Amino acid sequence: MSDDPTPTPTPTPAQAQAQAQAQAQAQAQTQVTGAASGRIRILLADDHALVRRGVRLILDQEHDLEVVAEAGDGAEAIEMARTHDIDLAVLDIAMPRMTGLQATRELAALKPQLRILMLTMHDNEQYFFQALKAGASGYVLKSVADRDLVAACRAAMRDEPFLYPGAVTALIRNYLDRVRHGEETPDQVLTPREEEVLKLVAEGHSSKEIAEILFISVKTVQRHRANLLQKLGLRDRLELTRYAIRAGLVEP
Incomplete structure (x- = not known):
């Protein structure tokens, strides 16, 4: 009598597909357990x-x-x-x-x-x-x-x-004050790119460095900085930095 183990039969394509489906269902069930x-x-x-x-x-x-x-x-x-x-x-x-x-x-x-x-x-x-x-x-x-x-x-x-x-x-009081004084309402916010530029300015980067980091031209960086100053009613880089700190974009 031979001691060789009985070879494992090769699954048919249909069996292999059924096994794969069962594994996928088990994985999906695990993922939704929480x-x-x-x-x-x-x-x-x-x-x-x-x-x-x-x-x-x-x-x-x-x-x-x-x-x-x-x-x-x-x-x-x-x-x-x-x-x-x-x-x-x-x-x-x-x-x-x-x-x-x-x-x-x-x-x-x-x-x-x-x-x-x-x-x-x-x-x-x-x-x-x-x-x-x-x-x-x-x-x-x-x-x-x-x-x-x-x-x-x-x-x-x-x-x-x-x-x-x-x-x-x-918030309600501040919003009503803005409306009464004809100021911009709080939904006038910065664009994602302006926010990136503001963060980098506050971190001390020069216009050239910001341009290299964001893969844009120096002129584009300068335009974003001008837009930031106008939108936020600020005057210079120092005020932009203070604003970014108050807004939580950078650590003090």
């Missing part, structure tokens, strides 16, 4: 590891929330979104390489069903409206994240906008 169990899968992006750790503690202690990916800047957040199944992204505004606002625009285009929240230390009216225009569902201050962030996450998944309660009255 959503099916009712847990909101979250991507968290902030360039400070301690902030990410604290925010993660707030979110992970909730039965319906789970941080499944982290990123240290906007560009990394885009990569994490490509490789992870997520329902919600929580992004800081001021991050290196790519700001939270820039990442929001790209994420909204990459995953239209993704909900996005801005988490920032900057209480800035213009950037709240700009975040909404970019595709964010809400704007939460880090100083009250322990109170508001969980509610904001749940509101975003209900497709409801979220604004931290303390800012509502101030």
